[in-house]
Amino acid sequence: MSNKLSTKLRFGIPAILLGGALLTTGYQNSPSSRFINHYVDSVLTEAQKRLPDNSLEGVKMTDGLTVKTFATEPMLINPTDIDVDAKGRVWVLEAYNYRPNITLNPTKKEGDRIVILEDKDGDGKADGSKIFYQDASLNAPLGIAVLGNVVLVSQSPYVWKLTDTDGDDKADKKEILFQGIGGEQHDHGMHTFVFGPDGKLYFNFGNEGRQLKDVNGNIVKDQFGKEISPKNYQEGMVFRCNLDGSEVECLGQNFRNNYEVAIDSYGTMWQSDNDDDGNKGVRINYVMEYGDFGYKDAMTHASWPSNRTNIEEEIPRRHWHLNDPGTVPNLLQTGSGSPTGMIVYEGNLLPSAFQGQMIHCEPGHNVVRSYPVQKSGAGYTADIVNIMKQEKDQWFRPADVCVAPDGSLIVADWYDPGVGGHQAGDQTRGRIYRIAPNNTPYSVPSLDLSTPTGAITALTSPNIATRYLAWEALTKFGKSAEPELLKLWASDNQRMKARAFWALCKIVDGKKYVEIALADANPDIRIAGLRAARQLKLNVIEYVKQLSTSNDPQILRECAIALHGNTSVEVPTIWADLASKYDGKDRWYLEALGIGADNNWNACFAAYLKKAPDPTLTLAGKDIVWRARTTESVKFLASLATDSHISLKERLRYFRAFDFIKGKEKSETLLSLLKGNATDQNAINKLALNHLDVDFVRTSPLAKQSLSKLLSTLSGKEYIELQTKYLLPEENSRLLSMVSKGEMPRQAAEALIKSPEGLIMVKQIINDPKKEVLALQLLNGIKSNGGQVSIDVLKGLMLNKTRSVSIRREATRAIGDSDSGQNLILAYLKEGKIEKDYIPFAVEGVSKAWRRNVRIEASKYLGASTSTAKKLPPVTELVALTGDAKKGAAVFASNCSVCHQVNGDGMDFGPKLSEIGSKLGKDGQYFAIMYPDAGIGFGYEGWDIKMKDGSTMSGIIASKTETDISLKMPGGIVQNIKTSAVKSMKMMNNSMMPTGLMDGMSKEEAVDLIEFLASLKKK
Structure with missing residues (x-):
């Protein structure tokens, strides 16, 4: 039915400007009317498009409905709701x-x-x-x-x-x-x-x-x-x-x-x-x-991009932690x-x-x-x-929709080049539309609240405000409204019957009408009855026992939810009965069971085990073990996680489930997995170690031995992630070798300086003139770190007159690769602490800083002009121009891809722009680039972070938990820092997107860039 509807679209009623005269026309199913619409579209200027009389030009309506303008500016402006x-x-x-x-x-x-x-x-x-x-x-x-x-x-x-x-x-x-x-x-x-x-x-x-x-x-x-x-x-x-x-x-x-x-x-x-x-x-x-x-991790509160076991393959699913038990x-x-x-x-x-x-x-x-x-x-x-x-x-920009008393739809249009998001490109316009079937005049049914009959008629209104007045009136009538409410209860319209039920149980007699509803033939009415029983604080347990004999999965779902927070001693037995009806396929029902057992998992799971002593024998049982949050489920999780009859990919979900359980039993069970001799024991060891606490591993000889053995089998990102987590001193020589061979040199160098032993090694090499090649590799590895340790190392090289010109030059340039370093360079330039011969390298090092003021201030020390860009024409002129999208893609790659991705290409820093053309028109695109501070997307605010060691960092907080912060910086670099090392955090007032991005562009480049961005639409 819905697919049929979606393909039967037609034009609504447009109002068009032609040669300065206003012509209004209804849609006619004829070639001539379609031709007129097309012709008028081609002659409307951008200014004419903004006129209220043209607001419905280009609107398509579903079959059977038309839209008309109810109100426009100046009667209203900027309607949010x-x-x-x-x-x-x-x-x-x-x-x-x-x-x-x-x-x-x-x-x-x-x-x-x-x-x-x-x-x-x-x-x-x-x-x-x-x-x-x-x-x-x-x-x-x-x-x-x-x-x-x-x-x-x-x-x-x-x-x-x-x-x-x-x-x-x-x-x-x-x-x-x-x-x-x-x-x-x-x-x-x-x-x-x-x-x-x-x-x-x-x-x-x-x-x-x-x-x-x-x-x-x-x-x-x-x-x-x-x-x-x-x-x-x-x-x-x-x-x-x-x-x-x-x-x-x-x-x-x-x-x-x-x-x-x-x-x-x-x-x-x-x-x-x-x-x-x-x-x-x-x-x-x-x-x-x-x-x-599922927006954030349920346990750690980490953001969705944070790596986790069994992470969803598709980002739209990953975004909501849909593979996690409890979502x-x-x-x-x-x-x-x-x-x-x-x-x-x-x-x-x-x-x-x-x-x-x-x-x-x-x-x-x-x-x-x-x-x-x-x-x-x-x-x-x-x-x-x-x-x-x-x-x-x-x-x-439809901002809100309501239902009028006659059943028509009223739609508010914010009408703006953007969609809010902390910016407004237009302050003078706003529209209200009415949607209804053809030839349906706007009318308001008469309202009589002086009698129960009139109030109940109002209760059936499609308009919420009318129903509120009806409820108020019925509340005053009290029990005297019961006969008329019973007439509505007898309605064939089940939604009206439900409205009658709520009034009967809330206004007349709660227990009586809840029990009548619970016996109704319609499952939705029975569900409403159980919901009402919970609100009225009736004997919910008895009602759940009554309804739990049903085979209707929606009723069973509500029974499970009704157990949430209930302290009755009967809850575990009832829950176990409901759990035994799970089919191993219905995720909705599984999550309802999880909600019902919340804060009562020990008792509920124990009751379930009486019905299913080995839950790993069935798909349903495996799912309940995966969803459970009790130490009693740990041994079953371990069994499933090491079951060689199941592929490792399928077993990842069980390892992930360990993260949702706390306690000594979990750690001991994971430790026991390290003693196995399965064909995929290395993979099991890696997973077990990833889900153990760091302190536990460091204090357990078996865990530490297994970790060392595992690290010897890993390489690349997997190796770096695990070593960065545990920082075993024995691995520092390997990290140094990775730096010298160019194998993830930045990550390896940063892992080195995070441990005391590794830092000593780095300082010894950098201070040894005989190891200059390796020293250069190390300083290039740590230059974007921004921590006080790395800044001190680079600063020492820059100022050390006994070192070679090449290493001092590279150190001077490298300092500018982090926010802390850029602040230091500006301060040293101002104080005259950088020798004249090295000033060009200091300025070059900060030349790509995202902060425009840093670039401008530093350039002064070269005698560079602070304003050489040619001013672009006004946006009203630019939007009328057509560019070359292919050339615009090249402009994007040169100027924007360091912070933005399009269809996976580019750096993951700012918002992804793969469908930005569907969201913003050309005017909105210009506005967003020219005035980035006017529209900072929520979640993309910049933060200035001061560390206890005196260093500073700036970036976007990708994830923040009680113990860790992941800070994204321009260029897609992610810096992981410990919350305990942070002295203070302050949100920036300005966008991290640099202002003046278009200052260095020609008119043609700017137009081409916007043409490219406008072409990025949902397919």
Whole structure:
């Protein structure tokens, strides 16, 4: 069904400019109309494309739906989020004051606005607007929820509660609901609140949120008494709470930038999540409650690129640790993108294919999509179906989508050359669109909340704001609403039946209606019943025992989840019964079992062993051993890890599972593996040693002996990685030999100076004039290290007048290969400490520094001009030019590939650009290169790190755990440093991408480069 829909696209209704006259035309299925569209496209200038009347030129709509403009600038600008109230009015959050300290854009001292747009005459266009709230404290907010006379506004570090006390559509009261959430104006902070079918609020924040504090500044504790902070949870999270903000529950964690949670009438949650830019890992998630979604390592919190056993082959999967036990699978991976607002459509105005399905905004690809979902075991599968796709204007940036009271879709368009990401290229525009079937006028159903019948009619609305008002009214009616609610309960529409259920159990009689729901024929209603029982704190264990006799995998999944955090002594036995129903194939169900046993693994696994004394005999048992987190599973892991009947590649998953178990038993078991005599014993030894603690290996004669033996069989990267981890002094001679032979000389030299014995060896060689050739090789190996040890060695050679000219010259040049060295060179040049004959080599050494000020300052000591570049024409002129993409590829290779990759070519430092043309138009590309400080991608911020030894380093933090930091530096160099050696860390205000990158380019080179980047699109 979805494939059929995706192939039946047609043009929407364009508005075009021709010869200065405005011509509006509907789509007609005729050659002449297609010709007119094509002809007009060819004559529109860039300026004409930006006009509101032309905003739908190039839009394609799915069959059966049309799009019309509801509102444009100047009625609104820069909409980040919207909501539609029960009157059909569109509430718009504006972000004019977005990142002015970075973008250098002007600001409004009055602050940003919340604007209400209204279609008063029913023609489908807004003809009235009013300002609900404007204040200097309203600063680029990201989420709005209209709940009667209360409006919740998400703006990190706050969630504001604005109240209209007198009904004049003006906020009279402002309170804090939550605070302490991430940094101000951060796209990865707090997002929208959504009213759920259970009368609760659902919300989320991205990985900058970090923690949640209440109105008094206290860290909020969740349903298990755990603080919502990095102490217990990591990265992006999903929450549920009461309408007053009480009883906060953390429902999921370890997302990157989960933008908006969407909830269906059964209480099932869906989300999108963005990847680290350029890694084609954007995903759609079914949010399995209490799940870990794998952005960072669950145990060490290391970033996804960090090496690990059984690492995923494909980066989009690696990005989410999908091979790790304890990671909930992704519903769908959509490649590149910048996902934003999402809803579940439960109206009947749109075609049936979209009813009950997610509808989602993807501004990175200029599209509004749906993801038709089907059940698959305990989880789901999904497809992608475009609803509205802009194919001609990359400024179309759908930021949010809502459902109006009549069931039509309202879409907000940020309209900008970029997609946010800490930059805004346009401050003057913004659009709102309405999507509906052909010839469907915009109408608002009448609302009568004075009777239970009217309130229940409102409860069936596709519009969330209307359903909130219905819930409020039904709460006041209480038990008197029961007869009318029972009529809705009898509905053939199962989603409406679910809404009736939630009202009956929350407002009328919880226990009675939960038990009725648990006996219903529809599995989704039974699942809703169990979810309600947990919320109402009923006797969940008895209900789980009742439902666990089912063969429906979705019901069994919910039974397993319901055991999470339950302290009943019956839990282990019930869990073991549920585990015995695992088929060895359904990863969703396996992860649900893991969630159910969390913090109770010892008892649950022991109960399981009574049913399966040797779990290694079945596929299901092997998976449960792999997923378990108890020392009781270690011996079975060891058996599976050394099973010669299974290929080594298949066994890697069991070695990886050791990382998720702590304790003496694990170390002793891994040590015992070193005593084996399997045909692949070397491989087993390597894996066992990689999963043992360093201190344990150093104190164990058997482990140390096995390590030495293993190192003798390894070479290249494998050898360096293991030696760098353990730093055996006996290996220093081999490292020195690698340097002299040019075998990974940088890595070998750096491994040498990390150990005290190796450093002594290096100093002896460098200070021996008879070993000058080897000394040169060593200094070239350590020059990019940047640590105080390496700087001192190089500085000593540079200043030592007894050494040869060649070695002093190379040492002087080599110092400039690191940030610390560049700082030293500038200081010595200023103080006159570098001899005149060596100044050119010092300047040459810093000539490729990523910091432009370093290059300029150093060049002064050669008498070089600081401004020789020819100024390029303005961007408005450049975007109109067509370049040569092939020539642009060469310009990219010369100027950009030292920091960026395209389809695997280039250095892995900044964001990957393989599909950047799908995300940014030419104007956006120019803006990003000319003003890099205006759009630093999250996760690509530069850091200045001061070490305790006095040295400094600068780079991007690729991974940070409690013990280790991996620092990426320009050129793709990764420096691993110990957290204990760090004195301080400070995030840079500026991008690590150098400003003035185009200063040295001709107009032709700049245009060719942008032509090449614009051609890099998703295929």
